[in-house]
Amino acid sequence: MSTTTAPRRAFDALITERGLAFGGDYNPEQWAPDVWREDVELMQQAGVNLVTVGVFSWATIEPTPGAREWAWLDEVLDLLHAGGIAVDLASPVASPPPWLGIRHPETLPVDRDGVRLIPGSRNQFSPASRVYRQHAAAITRDLAERYADHPAVRMWHVGNEYGQIDHGDEAAREFRLWLRRRYGTIETLNEAWGTAFWSQHYADFDEILPPRRMPYLVNPTQSLDFRRYSSDQLLECYRELRDVIRDAGASQPITTNFMGFHALTDYWAWAGDIDVISDDQYPDPASPHAPADIALVQDLMRSLGDGRSWVLMEQAISATSWREHNLPKSPLRARRDSLQAVARGADAVCYFQWRQARAGAERFHSAMLPHAGADSDVFRGVRRQGDDLKKLSPVAGARIDADVAILFDWSSWWAGEEPARPTARLNTMAEITRWYRELWRRGVAADVVPAASDFSGYRTILVPHSYIVEPHTAAALHRAVEAGAHVVVGPFSGVADANAQVLTGRSPVLLRALVGVSGEEWGGVPDAGSPLAADERWDAGRTLPEPSARILAERLRSEGADVLARHTIGDLAGVPALARHDVGDGTAWYLGAVVDDATLSALIGDVLAAAGVTDAFGASAGVLPEGLEAVRRGDVLFLLNHADTPLDITVEGSRIDLLTGEETNGSVGIAPGEVRALTERRTW
Numbered sequence: 001m002s003t004t005t006a007p008r009r010a011f012d013a014l015i016t017e018r019g020l021a022f023g024g025d026y027n028p029e030q031w032a033p034d035v036w037r038e039d040v041e042l043m044q045q046a047g048v049n050l051v052t053v054g055v056f057s058w059a060t061i062e063p064t065p066g067a068r069e070w071a072w073l074d075e076v077l078d079l080l081h082a083g084g085i086a087v088d089l090a091s092p093v094a095s096p097p098p099w100l101g102i103r104h105p106e107t108l109p110v111d112r113d114g115v116r117l118i119p120g121s122r123n124q125f126s127p128a129s130r131v132y133r134q135h136a137a138a139i140t141r142d143l144a145e146r147y148a149d150h151p152a153v154r155m156w157h158v159g160n161e162y163g164q165i166d167h168g169d170e171a172a173r174e175f176r177l178w179l180r181r182r183y184g185t186i187e188t189l190n191e192a193w194g195t196a197f198w199s200q201h202y203a204d205f206d207e208i209l210p211p212r213r214m215p216y217l218v219n220p221t222q223s224l225d226f227r228r229y230s231s232d233q234l235l236e237c238y239r240e241l242r243d244v245i246r247d248a249g250a251s252q253p254i255t256t257n258f259m260g261f262h263a264l265t266d267y268w269a270w271a272g273d274i275d276v277i278s279d280d281q282y283p284d285p286a287s288p289h290a291p292a293d294i295a296l297v298q299d300l301m302r303s304l305g306d307g308r309s310w311v312l313m314e315q316a317i318s319a320t321s322w323r324e325h326n327l328p329k330s331p332l333r334a335r336r337d338s339l340q341a342v343a344r345g346a347d348a349v350c351y352f353q354w355r356q357a358r359a360g361a362e363r364f365h366s367a368m369l370p371h372a373g374a375d376s377d378v379f380r381g382v383r384r385q386g387d388d389l390k391k392l393s394p395v396a397g398a399r400i401d402a403d404v405a406i407l408f409d410w411s412s413w414w415a416g417e418e419p420a421r422p423t424a425r426l427n428t429m430a431e432i433t434r435w436y437r438e439l440w441r442r443g444v445a446a447d448v449v450p451a452a453s454d455f456s457g458y459r460t461i462l463v464p465h466s467y468i469v470e471p472h473t474a475a476a477l478h479r480a481v482e483a484g485a486h487v488v489v490g491p492f493s494g495v496a497d498a499n500a501q502v503l504t505g506r507s508p509v510l511l512r513a514l515v516g517v518s519g520e521e522w523g524g525v526p527d528a529g530s531p532l533a534a535d536e537r538w539d540a541g542r543t544l545p546e547p548s549a550r551i552l553a554e555r556l557r558s559e560g561a562d563v564l565a566r567h568t569i570g571d572l573a574g575v576p577a578l579a580r581h582d583v584g585d586g587t588a589w590y591l592g593a594v595v596d597d598a599t600l601s602a603l604i605g606d607v608l609a610a611a612g613v614t615d616a617f618g619a620s621a622g623v624l625p626e627g628l629e630a631v632r633r634g635d636v637l638f639l640l641n642h643a644d645t646p647l648d649i650t651v652e653g654s655r656i657d658l659l660t661g662e663e664t665n666g667s668v669g670i671a672p673g674e675v676r677a678l679t680e681r682r683t684w
């Protein structure tokens with residue numbers, strides 16, 4: 001576990017002082033000063049105690065090159081401070097003013113088709129542009145020097161949702177520099193990229209370009225490295241401004257808002273540079289899987305922060321406006337979403353945004369204070385949330401203990417999604433999500449872990465689909481099993497090395513001895529699926545659902561593992577699909593095919609039972625009643641009812657619901673959409 005830094009302690013101190021943080025993005029530059037006063041008053045009514053100010057204020061502060069308009073911001077910060085509302089002050093670099101792109105077109109990003117994007121929206125900057133970076137640093141320096149000691153400012157927010165990509169000439173220069181640092185010599189790069197294929201050999205780094213539009217498939221390692229470079233380049237932008245803020249004397253925590261499993265940023269590489277992990281979460285109310293799927297994102301955020309509490313920086317109080325079809329959330333649903341984040345480790349619950357915009361592209365995006373004003377169900381719901389969060393203060397800082405780890409790594413995701421594979425239907429996120437849902441349905445806590453983990457301390461480690469497995473990961477998994485863990489490796493894992501080059505030998509090459517099976521070919525499965533027969537060692541005493549493989553299967557043979565299920569028809573008839581191998585004090589399970597949900601559920605249930613993993617109630621981890629989410633944070637057992645019907649749950653002993661103050665004994669009723677936060681200890 002990494003050490004707690006002074007800025008992180010400053011965040012914890014803020015929460016201790018004010019309780020769980022509650023608020024949202026506040027964009028006062030869009031409103032007249034008399035509205036600011038009303039805002040502060042209504043924020044106070046709602047229990048808002050933290051707002052992010054200035055995310056998109058660059059053009060207001062610097063309307064012409066070099067100008068500095070601070071008066072409005074001075075007034076806003078003073079008003080907020082007087083109102084007892086802390087500020088997360090943003091360096092406004094996500095949306096440069098139009099003049100920057102017009103005067104310096106090289107600051108504008110170029111897409112892979114060579115089209116230069118123009119001002120008029122937001123995010124129109126190239127992370128590689130020196131001129132952009134100079135201007136971003138200059139405004140950030142002046143902002144930080146002016147407000148480092150302002151008593152309202154308790155946190156800094158760099159940029160917004162870093163996730164830009166650029167294929168322009170400056171990006172080409174930076175990409176080449178990045179490649180020089182990674183490979184040293186051009187011949188090492190040629191080796192790593194396998195450029196003997198299709199006559200791609202490079203004589204010099206200067207010949208290399210970003211993967212712009214090409215006649216046919218791009219070299220997969222070039223593509224992987226460009227993704228790695230792009231993430232690193234954005235991280236450099238963040239670090240530069242973080243350092244500028246620190247150098248200006250600011251001691252507050254510094255953060256930037258992540259975007260869950262975002263495809264352009266390797267957050268494992270970023271996390272160490274972020275004082276408090278923050279995330280923007282917009283689960284789709286139209287998806288029945290939203291509660292489980294957002295729980296996975298929340299567990300990732302907790303894991304990125306080494307188990308520490310995190311900030312839900314943005315969510316929607318009701319509808320978004322960027323989907324094609326936007327369903328509103330009821331106030332009850334919005335409350336449940338917020339409390340779910342707290343249950344899963346958030347110490348701050350914030351929204352995009354405080355006051356709904358009248359103008360601009362997001363005029364129909366919901367906000368805490370809607371167009372209709374304070375006399376609205378939405379705002380009444382906001383006030384209720386403010387009250388609820390006060391009641392949940394006892395959980396602030398509390399951790400979640402997990403016996404299960406689920407492996408997720410960005411390089412593997414990137415390399416595993418390159419085109420021209422046995423099947424384009426195998427989707428890394430879909431597999432991780434399907435496996436995780438089985439934990440969620442059982443109320444089992446899980447950490448998300450990177451490939452560089454040592455995995456010690458976990459009873460169960462799930463590897464749903466990890467295309468790249470490097471020697472250190474294979475060795476760490478082996479050690480974990482020897483020491484007693486149950487490791488489950490899913491299909492098409494351990495296929496390639498760090499350069500995305502396929503490992504030769506029977507697969508999974510580096511995990512072969514561990515899993516006790518090996519394969520020689522992966523193939524797409526016909527649309528009808530490939531029926532499986534469970535061996536009675538697996539099926540004994542019960543009847544498994546009729547298992548079936550789909551999407552992708554591997555031609556396997558056992559090399560010492562017990563075969564638990566085999567394909568029954570066609571070319572694969574008799575080929576193992578699932579095997580179990582005891583090694584040392586633990587067990588490795590190998591799934592050589594993508595299987596249907598019911599089979600996956602049976603497998604994960606069996607692994608958890610064999611590993612002695614318990615659920616949030618401390619019981620053996622069976623499937624909970626439909627719609628129930630159970631998670632234990634510190635001493636508090638959170639029970640959330642995501643179903644449309646009431647639930648009646650048995651919870652041993654006498655408990656107090658922090659939200660209602662009610663005492664429960666044995667049976668706990670949870671109305672649809674409701675949440676219980678049960679503690680054994682009286683905290684007031």
Ligand code: GLA
Pocket residue numbers: 160161280282314316320321322352362365
């Ligand atoms: C993102 C952005 C916000 C806003 C919201 C709308 O999270 O950071 O500025 O655009 O989306 O959902």
